Amino acid sequence: MAYLKDLLKQVTYICTRGTMDCKVTHICHDSRQVVRGSMFICLAGSREDGHDYLAQAIRKGAAVCVVSKHVWVEGDVTVIRVRNTSEAMAWIARNYYGAPAEAMQMIGITGTKGKTTTACMLYQMLKEAGVKCGLIGTLGIRRSDGLKKPGSNTTPDALVLQKELREMADAGCSCCVMEVSSQGLKHYRVEGITFAIGIYTNLSMDHIGPGEHRSFREYACCKKRLFERSRMICINADDKYHGFMTANLEAPVYTYGIEQPCDVKAEHIVYERSSRGLNVTYQTTGWIKDEIVLKMPGTANVYNSLAAMEAAYLLGISPETIRKTLRNVSVKGRIEEVRISDKFDVVIDYAHNAASLESLIKTLRQYQPKRLVLLFGCGGNRSPLRRFQMGETAGRLSDVTILTSDNPRYEKPEAILSDIEQGMKRTKGKYKIIPDRREAISYAISQAQEGDLIVVAGKGHEEYQEIEGHFYPMNEREMIENSI
Structure with missing residues (x-):
């Protein structure tokens, strides 16, 4: 339960009906989940518009409705009008769950390919180092204490995300690694979260079309939003869009790669196929000088491992732990x-x-x-x-x-x-x-x-x-x- 005024901090709004002096017992954007005292947030999606379900939510007992359109309602209900209900929901969820991300180091990973593998590699490095941590992404929700939950989106909607972060913080997690999709950024799912590290893998033509992104430029600009809210940035120096991603940003930028000069670089790459399976070995130069045997095959995974390695190094994980993790790492459904x-x-x-x-x-x-x-x-x-x-x-x-x-x-x-x-x-x-x-x-x-x-x-x-x-x-x- 929370006071309405407290939930709307950081939100620009107008109260068009009712009173601000009320308490909210529950927050949802699905009218089927409304209970008495709920706040119902009308999300305008590509397929359905929550405003069409407003009357149903009020009949079920919604005390507060958050809208982005002019609406006419009956009953004892407070109506809050905002510019964008998705953006407002992110801040409301953050405030409702007590800003749990602020209790952890958040590491966000974005890019067209490699998000899941990089996130899993870094998560396993943290676990190997004894860090209590969480993972959010395509494979669902994971915690180092053994908890596993399925997920419906790479980056969950803000209500689900903030609830999961609250549970991670309450379970003692000091770090959370999460995949941050372009859709998650476009629809403000991570609004209100500051990332200790933002990781960029690569960018290529994808997710352009109805219900996704209008153009490649919009897609790229959405990806860049992660780095505008990151304190440090790890970026693939070999990707042709790396300059665009880091332009006009104040956060320090650290690089990894194979071809261009960078802070962590892989050299002398050898691809091995034997009765034990497919491996790749390489040597690193720069910040970390080591010999790596990577259980997951291919150049793409060399890049993924370098991204995870650089972020782990910035988080204080030892080269020995990084090496051991990569020798044994596996990611479900990724090669x-x-x-x-x-x-x-x-x-x-x-x-x-x-x-x-x-x-x-x-x-x-x-x-x-x-x-x-x-x-x-x-x-x-x-x-x-x-x-x-x-x-x-x-x-x-x-x-x-x-x-x-x-x-x-x-x-x-x-x-x-x-x-x-x-x-x-x-x-x-x-x-x-x-x-x-x-x-x-x-x-x-x-x-x-x-x-x-x-x-x-x-x-x-x-x-x-x-x-x-x-x-x-x-x-x-x-x-x-x-x-x-």
Whole structure:
């Protein structure tokens, strides 16, 4: 319970109806969650507008409503009008939960690719060092005391985020590592949080279209917002947009990379493929001079490990702890190996757009497979352009492609596969269509040749298949293991 005036600190508002002298017992933006004494925040989303549910919320007992439009209401209710309800909700949530981020060192990671892997690497380094810490991102909510929760968004909405941060702070966490998506920044989910360190991985064309970003420039500008609220910045010196990301910022900038001069640099990179799996070794120069054996393969993961390493160093983690963590690190669904044979390799990855798919394939080509066999599909209710691009990328870069179903959602799998096939037909790539994903995986394993590298892409950490609003259990690791 909190006083309304206290919740609205830092918020520019007008009270258009009712009294400011009231208490709030609960905050929500879903009218189904309203209880007597609630504050109901009307979020105007791309699909639904919370203002349309205002009357329902009041009937259920909402005491305060936060709006961004002129509304007419009945009943004993206070109406607070703001410029942007998403922005206001972030501050309200922060105040309701007692500004929990201020009790921890917050590390935010943004970029098109590598957020999840970098976040998990840094989180595991902190755990290895004995730091009580939390993790928020695509893989859900994690705490070093063993707590695990699923998550619905890479960066949760502000109400969920502040609640989780409160629980982390109350559990004694002194540090929280979180992925900060462009959507999270665009919709003010991290408003009111100051980050001790902001980490930048890379930027490429993605998330442009209806319901996401209007243009690449908007996408890039949203990413940059993280660094405007960071006390220190770790940035990929090799990425062509690094100058844009750090322009006109006052925070000190520290760099990592492979090609350009930087504070932490990887040299003498060697890609190893053996009966133990896929590894990469390299030497670091600059702040940290060490020899690294990285369990996760490829150049992309060298960059991810450098980002985590530099941030860990700034947080006071020893090189010995960093080295030990990287030797044993693994991230679910991110170039995750499933060892079922010494004759060929199988990996699972979350790559679900053309840029990620191209990066993944080029990474795995570094291990010189006899054939690179790619199995993937595309999600339903997403841009057809993404499907064409992924089809073209697959046909151009893989030796054999197996097209199958991903999360069709409310579309027919056959229609999605037809869109992907159009992209495939622009190339000379060999492909086969097997709509049933379980059958497709079984086929890929049964046809494996010695020296092959089989890539099962698109779902990564997910253990379900979404079809017409239902989530059916689907564990690709078990499916791969049972194919032998």
